[in-house]
Amino acid sequence: MKRMSQAFNNCLTHIKKEEELYMYQKKRKSLITMILTLTLVMGCLTGCGGGGSKGDGQSADAGGSDKKPVTLEIIRWGGGLPAQDDDIIKAEILKRLNVNIELVGYDDISDYINTVNTRIATGDYPDMFWVNQELLRNYSKKGLVMDLTDVYQNELSTVKDWLGDSLDMGVVDGKTYGIPVPISFEYCMSFIREDWLNHLGLSIPTNLDELYDVAVAFTNDDPDGNGKNDTFALTGNNGLRAFSAIFGAYGVALPTNSGALPSIYVKDGNLVSTVTDPDIKDAILEAKKFVDAGVIDPELFGNTGSQPVQDKAFQGKVGMTRIEWSLFAKDIHIEQAKAVNPDASWKPMGTIGGGNGKELDGEWQIGTPVHMFAIPATLSQSPEKKEALFKVLNYLSTEEGNRLVAYGPEGTYHQVNADGEVELINNDLWKKSDLQAYLYNYQFTGRGDESKYLIIRNPMSRDVIEFAAAQPRIKCLNGFVDFPEGFVASDAATFAEEELIKFIYGRRPIEEYDEFVKTLKEVYSYQSYLDAAGETLQSMGYIK
Template sequence: MSLPARGWSAVWLCRREHGDRNSTGTAGPPSRQKDTFDKGRQTNLSTKRSVQRSKAIGATTAAVLMLGGILLVAGCGNDKEGEPAASGSPAAGATAASSPKSNLPMAITASIYDRGTVPAEEGTYESNRWTKWMNEQSGVEVKWTPIPRSQEADKFNVLVASGQAPELITSYDRNMLSRFISQGVAQPIDEYIEKYSTSYKEYIKKHPELKPFVTFNGKTYGIASMRNTQAATMIWIRQDWLDKLGLKLPTTVDELVEVAKAFRDQDPDGNGKKDTTAIAMSNAYSAVLDDLFMARGGEWFVEDGKATLSFFTDRYKEALTLRKTLYSEGLVDKEYVTDKNWARQKQLWITGKAGILFDTFNNGPTVDFYKSQPDAKLTPLPPLSTKFGKNGYQEEVPNYLLTIFNKDMKNPEAAMKFVDWMLDKGWYNLSYGMEGTHYQLKNDIPVTLDTDKLKKEVSYASEYRIVHQQIMTPEFLLARAGSDPNDQKVQKAVGDAVTVAKSVKYRKDFPYTPAVDEFTDVSGQFQKKWDEIVTKVTMTPDLDAEWGVSQIRSEWEKLNGKAIDAKVQEWYEKNKADFK
């Protein structure tokens, strides 16, 4: 999610990516935001009319279509679910009957993140209600290849090496895709966009900010759409605990530490026992600590015009000092270092045993919490001041996923047709489900009918949205919640978090990881080393941040770090004009 992991490309493992821990059904477009959205929604609303017209076509028209060489895709006919009528091409898609590949089957293969969220009764990532629906509605048969999110690089490397990589390779990791491009795995797609696309071709013109992320060596290699919001991480705090103890919302890092001590010592849950943990944090989200000081581990910054790793700044030393203080003072759960899948963090949070949470901004931390703690009150914590100033919460890059075309793709026309369909209308149902089953429209807002049903039947579907036009605003979130009191609290909290996340700019000097082979070659090895050192400093009483930083810098030098610094500086000078 990029989310936020402690990795090189600052990909949020989170995000439930949005990041990475995607939380579907909590955000979407305000009414009538875009023409393409209207067309997609109108198709949904006019299903019965479409089906009736389809039946009226008759055998004669079908024969004409067959003679014309056009594949007629039969409609699903399930109008009670509000499904779009089947179509041989996207609403705004282009046909290319004269293409030498036009006689090929409208079929492609594509990757999808496997986060293990498809319920057994729903099927698998390869086959479920949504894979069947997409094939029927898009006119393109897609065979999906699941990619375990936590093993993405390893899985893709194996597939590429064996020649079994899918035709559409989708990832949040631009650096990995850049490597595939340099290895000749992918192909430029400027010609395909121009020849086969209508909707995406117009979309990319309206969003020039995406260009640096889809362009490599002057050519377009990637497909991408804008994120619904760039917000990523968040610190949540129990406002009801603050009120009970007569404490104010902390505004500085020092004040946060004092509040944490009060949560540890003053029985904020009122059970007469000293059994509360001040801060719930997992290994994945500990980078939020670094962000307070503009020093995320492994990130590059521009210091006096020079590309500089965070470890070579005084800011990182302060971040590591805070990390050690929280651990040694018993203000953070001692098991956070080994909590790599959020299990311990989540347990402490939803059972009401922690008062501060380092996590994501979206509804992941709030839904289960409010179910188990209905009388509690959460507040997203505004960015805190440090002696280096105030830094915002981590922001993701403007683009959502990035998708490249395998050089061995058989039918690029089918791929662009699927992209156009997804951008026009497919993303909507994959976000909100089916009208009348999962949502009902109120003032053009898809209001959830049953949160549990949505979570079970729709939450995993957003993984298939390689492009979308979803927009997130606090007003939309609250309107979407409907009348359910718990859902209203959740959506209000998330809306407040979006506002807080946008209140202070997050420092990100490099919009994406430098595409420097020398750096890529050692990044994994170096990350393992500095992660071990950070853990050792944090847990060992006799070691301090000064020692830890010196050790990390020494490890960098052993990997020929100075030469890599020079290469990254060269890359920065060449590309900085594109940084916005």
């Protein structure tokens, strides 16, 4: 009886008494007595169950079912998950869908990739697992993951409608294998100390000359007024991205992440990459001016992760930074900064002009999901599990299901007002709860309207979120391009990044730039990648 659905919870006590009486008298009662008892139970279900609400039409599947829950094992890169018994999202999905999700997260991505590779090599498949685009390509080419091309037209049509064109991120060789978790705008942006500007009688810079003057003043003119020469102008996480505003003034995209391939994008109707952009040399020479002036964080390439950047910024050592807003300007970061220096005022800084008139704020990889999942091909041999997984994915791709994994259970953590808008019931509950730290692990199909979601979750950061979402970006397309045979992306990416750093820091003369590109294309097979990009992106309509 414990597995009966919520439809008759109101009469559970009465049913239990009948069950106990029946079990006690089982050996002594006649067949007629048993039938009468069963009739009584069924009458209680009819009178007390009421049917319940179906919400968006997906959660009703669990209602009235006494079937044993289907258990799904899902593994992913991600952290913060509570113990299984303390996981309220797991409990809600079990209650609503009769599906028991055993979700395991790995904090370290290398540890995760080693684990998933080992499990797949030994045939120990989870029911769904996290992949990046490289893993998806490798597994799909070996036939190890399910081809979802036709599935999205049928069993996962709700997911298809929810994700729309984002499904292109999960395509390999013309077939769709991935379940992408898209992001609707680039998070990385520039921030500047407004109170330092005010102290020095300066304004937020809008062109390269003003940016240079502010950078020099932040480094040499005691912007914090402490009488010490202990500040510098510009830092960032992930290496070269600190120069994104400078390169953006020339419409040149720098890879957002260290170790990534040069960005691929369309400029003036032509397909280019960071290293083949016709304006790259001018951008490099401009960036070198800032390096030569001594205004760049001397530990820039040692800033692993966000913590060093946060520490330098909040402790008043730097006046401008390039970092994801979510690692710098969430409610919790604003409180941390104010705790160290209540007078510090960090403001978003927009695009910089003065280059070639492009004024773009860095790259946005529109073909790369923030997360992605794949289903092993072997799941087709377990129809019950496959049906249960599809039910979960479809449900999380409805307004009702997505609210659960975006804001927690309705009535406790959030509510929907009369205008249909989501409101957090108690923001303090969010801050004290572990829920906000692990909800993203369950967002297998994303979270709908990204800006709206982020503002609800981070109301103090509304201005920053809206600012980031509105910034004009260089739309980069690397995520759509498969690596050609023989092309070792990691080697090409490392070589390109190392050489760009040499040019920017004056360790290699700009006169050798063409020689560098020639080596990248020929020795590291980068030309084959450019050719593959041209063919793929032309077929997708990005270039003619």
